[in-house]
Amino acid sequence: MAEIIGAVGTSHVPAIGGAIARRVEDEPYWRPFFKAFPKVRRWLAEARPDTVVMFYNDHGLNFFLDKMPTFAVGAAGEYRNADEGWGLPVQHPLHGDPELSWHVIETLTADGFDLTTCQEMQVDHAVVVPMQLLWPGERPVRLIPVAINTVQHPLPSAARCLALGRSVGRAVATYGGDSRVLVVGSGGLSHQLDGARAGFINRVFDEMCLQALVDGPEVLTRYSTAELVELAGTQGVEILNWIAMRGALSGRIGVVAKNYHIPISNTATGVLALETG
Secondary structure, eight states, X not given: OOEEEEEEEXXXXXXXXXXXXXXXXXXXXXXXXXXXXXXXXXXXXXXXXXXXXXXXXXOXXXXXXXXXXXXXXXXXXXXXXXXXXSOOOOOOOEEBOHHHHHHXXXXXXXXXXXXXXXXXXXXXXXXXXXXXXXXXXXXXXXXXXXXXXXXXXXXXXXXXXXHHHHHHHHHHHTOOSOOEEEEEEEOOSSOOOSSTXXXXXXXXXXXXXHHHHHHOGGGGGGSOHHHHHHHHOTGGGGHHXXXXXXXXXXXXXXXXXXXXXXXXXXXXXXXXXXXXX
């Protein structure tokens, strides 16, 4: 039987990928962010997940403003990275998990989600950076990418993203194959990269979100999309990916690691690792 062993939420700022490429993770600017990951990696080495379901937002590599699905799920055998213009090294293809992907897609559809299903899919830094952070060397896991629109309005609500995560949790629980699944939420935390509020960070809201993701994410569904933009910034609505991540977990939750640091590239960064059981 398949089971979810836990979840990790992490920021995916392209500059993090640049720091990894330059091997400067231990420099004073970067150390406060990277210091959380040795503990997370030790936990993953013990938990041994087979597949990662990653909730993330595409930044124009696979989807663009003219065609931006609300929810898209990959069903490919592999996922390729490409040059986005950030100067990041292009990564090796990530292996997919088509059989579990199709079960997730069928479960989500039965639960009333209208999906875009992708049998070919490029993945950008929002997928690659978390994978580098969790597995710095060889990546012994398969990937199921679940893209959430956080770019082109109208955006899905926090309540809808929580329901999406819960549906993914049901899909894993009803899957007939043996698989240990890690759920990842990629993005955030509060930040705004343009406009009059460029550089906006809201530490109080971020810390409330991190605690709510531990105690009970339902409180975050009280915020409308407009309120999330106001409180977290235009790009801070990536918290929707974390909300979906938390929705996939059920039962007793324990905190493996929790970290918050500001700023990295005008972004509030966070790490939250949760284990089930």
